[in-house]
Amino acid sequence: MRNRLAGACLATAAAAALAPAAAPARPVVAHAAAKPKITMSGSTSVAPLAAKLIKGYLKKYPRRASFTLAQGGSDVGVADIAAGRVSIGNSSRDAKPSDPGGLHWYKIARDAICLSTHSSNSLGNLSQPQVQDIFSGKIRNWKDVPGSGKSGPIDLIVRTAASGTQDAFQKLFMGDVKVSTTAAQKASNGLVKAAVSSDPNAIGYLSYAFTKGLHDVAYKGVACNLRTAKAGTYPGSRNFWMITRGTPRKRSAVAKFIRWVRHSKKARKIIASEWVPLR
């Protein structure tokens, strides 16, 4: 009895030790019988778009691949694809010089970053100096912001330092001015939306897809909506990228998917629902 128990323990330990060694080295495997797996990770802003694209792709080609979608932020996406941990990395920021080499960046869509306030706030438009003053803490009360119809301290809702949306906000809106340290740093678009929608004195920034139910503020005189972002007239828009390691082989599952995303009519329709297609 004791020998059998010891034997069973040894077998389990051996299996546990050998299992990691047998894990697949390449995430995309083109077997004749099995469906290839495509794993994606990266930006939380790209994730809703990626989920919809995956659904649309599988509806048209149900047998071509199986997908796993993870998030973690744009930097996680770049790091994961450079290390070969996933097949496609999603990024909502442009390539930095400090990014690893050997990566191919495919632009798939554009997105608009909207400034949003609580629905009780009637603020119409903010210029860049005003945005810089509000978010850096120079202006601290709503009565110093013409058009808001409120008085009370401004509650700033921003994203954490590691977020791609924060990176885009800093570049497109703030320039060289630093965001105030009193701002509340939320970890995702969803949490920013929850904070802004429950606090009448709040102002924050979000991806266009998350702004339903909040009051959008025009930036530099241009309203933040699908039409202006597509036309390129909205100054707060950014690019969404899918990144691969090297150029994927023409017939591989990853290449077919990316080609579908960039060229097919159905993908364009999906992107056009809440984001900005490229053509």
Added chain:
Amino acid sequence: MIGGMVVFVFAKAWPSFSHNGLHWFGPPAHGGSVDDQLAGIFNSPADPRRYEYTIGAWPLIWGTLLTTAGAVALGLTLALLSSIFIVEFAPPPVRRVMQPVIRLLAAVPSVVYGLIGILVLVPFVGNHLISQQRKESVVYVVQLSGSSLLVAVAILTVMIVPIMVAIMSDALRSVPRAWTEGSAALGVNRWRTVWTISVRAARPALIAATVLATARALGEAIMLSMVSGSTGFAPNPLDGLTFFLEPTRPLAATIVDNAEGLSVKPFGQTIYAFAAVLLVSTFLLSLAGWAAKQPLKRYGIAG
């Protein structure tokens, strides 16, 4: 395995500690903000020789201490009184309902508590309990928007009380009946019997329950990252009532909020340093629990 995990975390965290020395545990230098320092670390230049590591994590440590101590103090009182009620004074129908309810509450995942916090409690506190004047009085230092120490301690207490009640009521129930009946025979009333005999006899279990609850409170990340305030601010007790309404962000919540940046090397090492501090504090907690039981060995009741 635990040893391996500890060694791994400390090995990864070492550069952050070695660059800062003891200043790691102090406030950010020159009255800065710990969030600014984290952003500086995240935006370090790519050259390993010029990695930025400066951090003074005191606001985060202070936030952890406040939320944990507050929740455990409140929770211990509530749990002890509740378990005495359940074991001694509750009528049988009430007891029959309370026990499964307590067990159910202990099993609710923390993210559910976090959602109730941000959707119900935080807007209530922000819009009805914090007046405009209070917000304006501190607007140059911190923003009071409802997610605060008060909500964090309240929800954390609700999270840790069920575990403590379950353990304590089991312990109170297992005090030998001969002792309690002997005390009643001597004419001592029920309340005094409970305090002087049952609770004293169950002290090892009370200590164990408190240690377990403190460990859960220390490690609570998701719920606290949603409701405790999202800024690395050290609440100031000298602010009076505003102290309870100030935001903070304990260590575990900081790890969760900044996990996106793990791939940037110095930032990842700083996050591992936070994890190392949490590991050490859990270890110190077990040590404290063991030490609290030592005097009880004299009376032969230590478990």
